Amino acid sequence: MALAPYATTGQRIWYYGFRVICGLIFFFLIAPILVIIPLSFNAQDFFTFTPKMLALDPEGYSLKHYRDFFTSNDWQQAMWNSLKIAPAATLISVSLGTLAAIGLSQSHVPFRGAIMAILISPMIVPLIISAAGMYFFYSRIGLQGTYFGVVLAHAALGIPFVIITVTATLIGFDRSLTRAAANLGAGPVRTFFKVQMPLILPGVVSGGLFAFITSFDEVVVVLFVGSAGQTTLPWQMFTGLREQISPTILAVATLLVGISILLLAMLEVLRRRSERLRGLSPS
């Protein structure tokens, strides 16, 4: 990749030009996320940099919007709802999803293709269609507007992610380990918890993280399946952005970016651990 010493001027221009273009694209990717962080400390109710902020005057900055977030009833309620819904949905997706992924990775599974297509479908079908269908169907059976309904809907949306990550981990799983455990006298349950589970755990956890973030970020389905009692954080942001746009949203957004960074770091750690456990060299 390095520039050859004998490169012509044209090649040099292209080489540096290309890097500048890539730099601009990276800027396009990351700048919108970074720009909201300083704006969330704005002392004014504006969505742009005030002259005081540009002059780095401490008076231009304040924690006012964060205080708003932590004292406003609506926002606190929304946060608690999110924290109540996402873990429950994750638990359902992970427990059922892991079992099914183990089943799917067996050597002889009838109708494997069809089953896989059905299990992956919540990820493929556009959210608005899932939301519409769930709204119609859940109102028929009385789940519309209930906590339980939202949890079930979010669990269904998270399942494809669990299936994909766990089956990917199971591809690298050495089956002779379970046979060895059985040979040493362990029953299937003991084998699962003592041998298989620790080895596929990184996959399960990262699948769980995906499921969690799916539910935690989800807004379309909860808008339809939920009612005012299930207002989640994204829902509150959505209404905030649509109706009276308040800078508190930027404070919330900044906090959420922090959570994303945390999740990303956790996934990376898990990926490395999984590779080490499976004896693959870390790339």
Added chain:
Amino acid sequence: MSDAVAGPDQFTGATPDNALRNAERADGPMLAADGRPLKASLARSLRRSKLRALLLIAPLLLFILLTFIAPIADMLFRSVENQIVSETLPRTVIALDKWDGETVPGEPVFLALVGDLNIAVERKAHTRLGSRLNYETTGISSLFRKTGRGVDEIGETAMEQVIGVNALWEEPATWVALMADPDWIEAQAEWAAEETERAEPRFRLNGAVEEALPLSADLYRAFARTIQVEDEDSPTEEEPWPVIYRALVQDLAALGPLPEELAASGVPIASLEEAAGGFLMEDVSAAFLDIDEDWADPEVWGTIEAFSDPYTAGYFLGAIDRQLTPQGIERQPENQRVYGTLFLRTLWMSLLITGSCILLGYPIAWLLANLPVRTANLLMILVLLPFWTSLLVRTSAWKVLLQQQGVINDILVWSGILNDANRLVMINNATGTVIAMTHILLPFMILPLYSVMKTIDPSYLRAAKSLGATNGTAFWRVYFPLSVPGIGAGSILVFILAIGYYITPELVGGTKGVFISNRIAYHISTSLNWGLAAALGSILLALVLLLYWLYDRIVGIDNVKLGG
């Protein structure tokens, strides 16, 4: 083994030794350790492992079928379902069978309609029916609403005259004695004496009366059951609707000699039959026209008839800018054709977004695939962070950036490129949607492209160059064709995600930058035309599944990768 006494030869059951002996002894098929034929034994173990796998999958499959597939099926069903007309106006629909389709229908149809509407008003179903038919012909909603307020008075002339003959006809008990099945009267009396929490026994009609007085008996049964269910009232305490009096008089006029059972029922019906011939009968159709003269409009009746089937293609026709009229399928008037444009716009904008993602994603993927691993991993964070950041965070960032008083316009004005007076309008239009969605979907393009480019051996490029190709030729003739699968995978993924997007177009799209999904949401939550929403959704779903099938053919669903 606990049984230490037994030597190796004394074990019974499935041991390798025994199996060997069995195999030597038998000259038939090869046997497994337990003495079964090997083939059967293998088949059994295969069956078991299949069953075990299915048992592990079953709970999740059931869960997805119930929470996800059933809702989708429900939506597909709703896009053709149309039972509301035949359920709310069953008698009218039957009576309309004989209608010629052009003139105002005759008295029997109107009489059936009074009955149906009386029940519908009691169940508060007539406004729902009105708004349903209003999707097809405007004005029907207010017509039904207005009629619903006046329909309980139709038949009052007849009622007054009947009561004039004998005041007993005002008593609910007289009607019950005439109409109800004797067994039901007994059961009802028992129930009334018990004072339980149970609901009153369901009303049953006297068979003989049904035969003799078909119209009034049918209406009375509908009346009795409706008030039992809707008001938790008893027919023994409620005076029937005026229209039942009207129907009774008509029945009596058509009836020859009074049957035995009726004459013996103890109600003053004989005297009523005598008097019925001389009654002054009001015209039901005239009463309807009095309430609203739209009832003389054959189009209203045509709409009711056209949508009387329990299933309809009407919603799908609506979704492609056609409509079902009494004269057949027609295009919507020019000013009401919205969905064709909207579908085209959705496709066009999704293509535009996919195109911009290829343009922006290709160089990045190439750079990541060709840099040293350590640097590439660091730069990968810049791709993954937006990927992991909440959709609403990114959308709100764009809202902040693109506003007329927002950061981008401020910078442009400050740097002197723009005059303060002509700040760019970049939000609440198509531009806003394309910019924000390109940003949001870009990682979905970069990641598959990157994983394909990772597999392209750099020695191919070196080989091409050593054979005399310039950098450009080597790229176009060697590298680019090898990266096409990545472009295909990324494009289909981005395109599938883009055509179903709702949140971002809703927030930054204004009116000119919205997608078909926004219209679906509008029909579900604002206009409440669920059927049309379901039909639009079904079309969108079909489109996505087609693309998904293509994706599966090209890439394979098993190859979907998450986060690199």
